[in-house]
Amino acid sequence: MQHFSIGGLLVALVLCLSLSTCEAAEDMRFADADGDTGYYVDAASITRLSDVEREAGVAVVKATENRRLLYRIRFNRQMRTYQILSGQVGVYDTKEVLRTTPGMAAPQAYTPTSPMQSIEDFIEELLAKQPKAT
Numbered sequence: 001m002q003h004f005s006i007g008g009l010l011v012a013l014v015l016c017l018s019l020s021t022c023e024a025a026e027d028m029r030f031a032d033a034d035g036d037t038g039y040y041v042d043a044a045s046i047t048r049l050s051d052v053e054r055e056a057g058v059a060v061v062k063a064t065e066n067r068r069l070l071y072r073i074r075f076n077r078q079m080r081t082y083q084i085l086s087g088q089v090g091v092y093d094t095k096e097v098l099r100t101t102p103g104m105a106a107p108q109a110y111t112p113t114s115p116m117q118s119i120e121d122f123i124e125e126l127l128a129k130q131p132k133a134t
Helices: 002-023 115-129
Strands: 028-034 037-048 053-062 067-076 081-091 097-102
Touching: 028 115, 037 115, 053 115, 067 115
Parallel strands: none
Antiparallel strands: 028 037, 037 053, 053 067, 067 081, 081 097
């Protein structure tokens, strides 16, 4: 009986550790979708760099391909630009990282109807709900 308890404890410990490293690091919130592609923002990763610049972790989930693309993106809402600082391509259901990708050399413009605008709007909504620092 003691062997079962130790084995069960070990399984529970491994499960807790694996969940805490994956789940605690991310607070993914749905921001937008286009067909079977979903756009999510990691609410815990949002950084207010200035009055107009923000950085955040963004996930693009391609459901039919079982892929999750994770990006660190800097947005400038005044200039209506975004810059991918780094990225990872992974398997959605297992979270296995297949490869990392470099960021962009220069910011890219986005239009009012692009998913980047929806993501930036979502980030602003989340920031507006946070208490102001004094």
